[in-house]
Amino acid sequence: MSEKPMKKILLLASFAAAVLLAQQPVAPTNEPVGEARGRTFGNYNLLQSWELGYRFHSVGGSQPKYRSDVNFGNGLRLLGSRLSMNSRDGHGGLFDELVLSTQGLGDDPYEFASFRMAKNKLYRYDLLWRSNEYYNPSDPIAFGLHRMDTVRRMQDHDFTLFPQSRIRFFGGFSRNRQQGAALSSALFPDLLGDVYPVFSDVSRTQNEFRFGNEVRVAGMRINWLQVFEKWREESRNNQPARSPGLDPTDRAVLDSLANHEPYRGTTPSFRLSLFRETGEHWAVNGRFTYSSGRRNFVFDESAIGVSRFGAASNRQVAVSGDARRPVATGHLTFSVFPGKNWTITNHTGYHSTRIDGLASYREVENASLVFSSADFNYLGIRNLTNTTDASWQIRPWIAVHGGYRFSDREIRSRQVQTIDDYPYSLESSQNNRLQAGAAGFRLKPAKGTTLAFDGELGRQSRPFAATAEKDYHGLSARFQHRTNAVSLSAMARIFYNFNTVSLSVHSSKSRQYSFDGSWLPSDWFSVDAGYAYLHADTATGIQYFLAGALNSGQTSLWLSNLHSANLGVRTSFRQRADFYAGLSLTRDAGGQSGGAAPPLAGFLAAQSYPMTYLSPSARLSLRMHSKLRWNAGWQYYGYREDRFPAQNYRAHTGFTSLLWTF
Amino acid sequence: MVGSPGLRFLVSLHLFLAVQAGVLKAAPSFVGSAACRTCHPNIVVDFFRNPHYKTQTMEGQPPERAGCEGCHGPASEHVASRGDKTKLVAFSLLQPKQVLDNCLRCHAESLGRAQIRRSSHSLAQVACNACHSIHKPRTPKSLLAREQRDVCYGCHANVRAQFAQPFKHRVNEGFMNCSDCHNPHGAQAANWATGARPRMVDAGLGNEEPCLKCHTDKRGPFAYEHPATRVDGCAACHQPHGSAHARMLKRPAVFTLCLECHNGLANFGTEGDGIRTTPGSHNLADSRFRNCTVCHMRIHGSNASEKFLR
Numbered sequence: 015m016s017e018k019p020m021k022k023i024l025l026l027a028s029f030a031a032a033v034l035l036a037q038q039p040v041a042p043t044n045e046p047v048g049e050a051r052g053r054t055f056g057n058y059n060l061l062q063s064w065e066l067g068y069r070f071h072s073v074g075g076s077q078p079k080y081r082s083d084v085n086f087g088n089g090l091r092l093l094g095s096r097l098s099m100n101s102r103d104g105h106g107g108l109f110d111e112l113v114l115s116t117q118g119l120g121d122d123p124y125e126f127a128s129f130r131m132a133k134n135k136l137y138r139y140d141l142l143w144r145s146n147e148y149y150n151p152s153d154p155i156a157f158g159l160h161r162m163d164t165v166r167r168m169q170d171h172d173f174t175l176f177p178q179s180r181i182r183f184f185g186g187f188s189r190n191r192q193q194g195a196a197l198s199s200a201l202f203p204d205l206l207g208d209v210y211p212v213f214s215d216v217s218r219t220q221n222e223f224r225f226g227n228e229v230r231v232a233g234m235r236i237n238w239l240q241v242f243e244k245w246r247e248e249s250r251n252n253q254p255a256r257s258p259g260l261d262p263t264d265r266a267v268l269d270s271l272a273n274h275e276p277y278r279g280t281t282p283s284f285r286l287s288l289f290r291e292t293g294e295h296w297a298v299n300g301r302f303t304y305s306s307g308r309r310n311f312v313f314d315e316s317a318i319g320v321s322r323f324g325a326a327s328n329r330q331v332a333v334s335g336d337a338r339r340p341v342a343t344g345h346l347t348f349s350v351f352p353g354k355n356w357t358i359t360n361h362t363g364y365h366s367t368r369i370d371g372l373a374s375y376r377e378v379e380n381a382s383l384v385f386s387s388a389d390f391n392y393l394g395i396r397n398l399t400n401t402t403d404a405s406w407q408i409r410p411w412i413a414v415h416g417g418y419r420f421s422d423r424e425i426r427s428r429q430v431q432t433i434d435d436y437p438y439s440l441e442s443s444q445n446n447r448l449q450a451g452a453a454g455f456r457l458k459p460a461k462g463t464t465l466a467f468d469g470e471l472g473r474q475s476r477p478f479a480a481t482a483e484k485d486y487h488g489l490s491a492r493f494q495h496r497t498n499a500v501s502l503s504a505m506a507r508i509f510y511n512f513n514t515v516s517l518s519v520h521s522s523k524s525r526q527y528s529f530d531g532s533w534l535p536s537d538w539f540s541v542d543a544g545y546a547y548l549h550a551d552t553a554t555g556i557q558y559f560l561a562g563a564l565n566s567g568q569t570s571l572w573l574s575n576l577h578s579a580n581l582g583v584r585t586s587f588r589q590r591a592d593f594y595a596g597l598s599l600t601r602d603a604g605g606q607s608g609g610a611a612p613p614l615a616g617f618l619a620a621q622s623y624p625m626t627y628l629s630p631s632a633r634l635s636l637r638m639h640s641k642l643r644w645n646a647g648w649q650y651y652g653y654r655e656d657r658f659p660a661q662n663y664r665a666h667t668g669f670t671s672l673l674w675t676f
Numbered sequence: 677m678v679g680s681p682g683l684r685f686l687v688s689l690h691l692f693l694a695v696q697a698g699v700l701k702a703a704p705s706f707v708g709s710a711a712c713r714t715c716h717p718n719i720v721v722d723f724f725r726n727p728h729y730k731t732q733t734m735e736g737q738p739p740e741r742a743g744c745e746g747c748h749g750p751a752s753e754h755v756a757s758r759g760d761k762t763k764l765v766a767f768s769l770l771q772p773k774q775v776l777d778n779c780l781r782c783h784a785e786s787l788g789r790a791q792i793r794r795s796s797h798s799l800a801q802v803a804c805n806a807c808h809s810i811h812k813p814r815t816p817k818s819l820l821a822r823e824q825r826d827v828c829y830g831c832h833a834n835v836r837a838q839f840a841q842p843f844k845h846r847v848n849e850g851f852m853n854c855s856d857c858h859n860p861h862g863a864q865a866a867n868w869a870t871g872a873r874p875r876m877v878d879a880g881l882g883n884e885e886p887c888l889k890c891h892t893d894k895r896g897p898f899a900y901e902h903p904a905t906r907v908d909g910c911a912a913c914h915q916p917h918g919s920a921h922a923r924m925l926k927r928p929a930v931f932t933l934c935l936e937c938h939n940g941l942a943n944f945g946t947e948g949d950g951i952r953t954t955p956g957s958h959n960l961a962d963s964r965f966r967n968c969t970v971c972h973m974r975i976h977g978s979n980a981s982e983k984f985l986r
Contacts, residue, residue, distance in 0.1 A: 083842045104733025124851040134730040156970040291784035299790040313980040333980040339897035341883040349793040359794035363865030399865040421870040427946035444948040448870040528833035546837035554936040578837035620929035
């Protein structure tokens with residue numbers, strides 16, 4: 015093959031990789047600078063790409079909602095970078111492979127850095143660092159009192175010694191830290207009292223250390239891993255100033271409140287796995303894990319104010335205790351391959367979770383003293399699952415598969431209530447059984463074309479929650495056609511679940527249809543478009559109190575008709591200028607459910623939630639030099655709720671950057 | 677080892693006749709990766725960046741596990757036929773199970789792939805090369821054909837629509853990946869819900885839902901657990917991909933979500949005789965009682981209040 019067509023194919027391939035994109039932020043830039051071969055230093059080849067730019071934004075309407083959904087700000091950013099160093103002969107000094115990629119460093123709300131360093135046969139080290147600034151106004155929830163403005167930073171380190179040998183060693187460390195400001199709520203003067211906003215200083219940390227080893231013996235691999243996980247919370251809630259509370263008719267006043275619930279937890283876990291996979295006649299793997307979660311906690315709250323009767327009210331609550339949650343699991347999977355085109359697998363899983371502990375409770379209210387043992391509620395879950403699946407490639411153009419699933423779950427609980435200093439224990443248990451069958455087939459009528467049909471039917475006895483899957487069936491069909499220039503796909507899926515018991519009924523119906531296509535007629539033009547329609551409606555029997563009277567036999571209805579469309583057009587002019595224009599539209603059309611909703615304004619308003627979320631974007635990328643590009647982009651976000659316009663916003667975001675690759 | 681001359685003659689005669697009859701053919705032999713450079717220069721020239729390059733450079737690798745022929749099989753006939761794709765292992769011509777068998781010869785070593793034979797992808801005939809591109813990878817680490825989210829959206833367009841909603845996990849923004857929660861190579865039976873579904877969601881090392889790997893404050897154990905979250909999982913109330921509703925809830929208003937389970941009707945809940953209905957003091961006409969979590973603020977579990985009030 016001559017060099018020119020090959021180059022064209024490479025360019026086409028990189029172009030094809032750029033289409034079918036999710037509607038992601040307009041920066042960093044996706045356009046490649048050119049065919050980078052890197053620079054060679056001694057035995058190493060170095061390939062780099064750095065995109066440095068400036069972001070800007072302008073918001074009209076609800077700034078908090080914009081921060082919740084998008085959250086891009088102004089400033090200089092290292093929008094994206096990639097660096098790779100590879101030894102050319104596979105025998106480097108300290109390493110053979112070094113890969114670093116970053117996104118949004120500077121002050122973007124979504125930042126990450128991924129790093130790998132490896133030397134063949136000796137070691138491999140992986141690092142993933144991430145940071146997310148998250149703001150949530152939650153206006154429709156808890157009157158907007160549960161806002162949060164926090165930063166979560168996560169890092170994962172994994173080290174493997176002798177990665178390609180028969181004996182391997184693993185070590186790792188992960189850290190997850192969430193910090194920031196938030197709001198919460200508290201009740202005063204007692205748990206039936208008024209609601210008061212409190213400030214919250216969030217501080218949560220989780221550290222995980224792990225080490226293990228794997229040995230290959232007699233065709234089997236034996237792998238074990240020991241994990242020590244430690245986590246703690248030191249969040250503090252405060253209301254230092256006098257606050258009247260939410261209810262203007264309640265005469266209680268809170269002068270100050272502070273509560274603090276520090277805890278320390280640890281989850282040591284052990285995992286042992288054995289597996290054999292040769293691909294010839296059979297394969298087997300087993301896995302056993304045990305984790306013994308434990309948490310020591312203290313809850314301390316003091317509140318000072320005036321009760322609803324006008325008397326001074328001081329309250330102090332102290333709770334301490336420890337909670338345990340041992341979890342044991344076992345899994346065994348056996349696969350057999352009776353013929354070249356047959357696979358039969360059987361998977362058995364067993365889980366046991368027990369949550370128990372001890373706690374003491376002390377409440378001091380003015381002069382009275384209450385001291386009691388807190389009634390720790392026990393919860394135990396035991397689950398046995400068995401799944402058998404078989405697939406058979408009958409001919410190159412047709413394959414069938416089928417399976418049967420069985421689960422048996424036991425839930426045990428013990429709730430203790432202390433009445434007149436005498437604890438009454440209420441113990442109960444219930445069993446659920448789920449049986450489900452699934453079958454499907456795949457057709458390949460022509461090269462690049464696939465048709466798939468699947469179905470599943472399931473029955474569960476006594477589902478735990480009214481809305482859980484009980485009597486369900488699902489059907490799906492999928493079509494895909496792919497050639498070098500055209501990619502088309504379509505999908506249709508329904509999932510219906512019906513729970514009928516003597517007094518209540520829950521039914522949920524979801525129907526999903528999607529169409530996607532991309533067209534790449536030449537190396538300078540491509541277009542991709544997609545549309546998805548997601549319908550969901552539920553009807554659930556409810557009962558509730560209205561002015562002291564019980565309302566039974568009513569139905570809560572909810573309906574969503576979500577339309578989602580995306581369009582992207584990319585064009586290139588003589589490989590010097592690239593232009594991309596995209597559009598993402600999400601519209602929940604809402605609607606009126608078929609049944610009769612409870613005659614209460616709150617229910618009627620909650621029946622559906624029509625809204626529109628629109629985001630067009632455009633990006634221009636100019637090649638200034640074989641190694642340098644100048645980019646500029648714009649993205650608009652428009653959010654509109656039909657019923658609660660207070661959260662609507664319109665935002666223009668943009669960036670300009672230089673991308674340097676060599 | 678053949679002993680007597682007579683027996684040697686008989687074996688030789690048998691082999692001669694078999695070859696003449698076409699029963700025995702000379703097996704294709706290994707030619708080494710250098711031979712591939714002639715026709716595939718663009719692949720070979722950059723191959724040192726590929727993680728598979730180590731098979732070519734590590735000493736002591738048998739030829740069936742080294743370099744190009746480690747995956748594509750002995751290439752002597754392919755070379756002799758001047759590039760006939762049918763004369764070697766061409767992945768574009770293989771059935772999905774054959775692709776899987778080939779890749780698992782080396783890649784079965786990872787625990788993360790222990791369930792690959794029964795994964796939904798394998799059952800749906802989606803083999804390794806549907807997502808991974810060995811020679812033109814977009815991601816240097818796992819050799820995916822495109823960015824991970826785009827690989828997944830390529831088939832799961834309905835999921836792309838869910839992530840396009842205002843409240844969502846930040847997958848499109850690059851902060852998270854699908855594989856933070858899902859194992860595309862198949863997962864063990866879950867220890868929440870009834871174990872059979874969902875099928876591709878990977879439990880964390882502490883045998884918990886993957887949500888709790890990040891949302892550590894919700895993990896407990898608590899003196900008072902909200903059983904629905906522990907038994908049926910977070911998806912009992914939340915839509916993990918994305919939602920139009922705050923906190924990624926399944927409903928626009930909290931009280932409808934709560935009332936759908938807390939309806940006091942028989943057969944459900946830990947006691948099997950109904951999940952508690954709201955008390956008579958909760959007048960649903962009052963907006964305070966329609967904002968359940970304003971008072972029940974520790975709804976995921978509490979150490980100080982059985983009703984999650986503090």
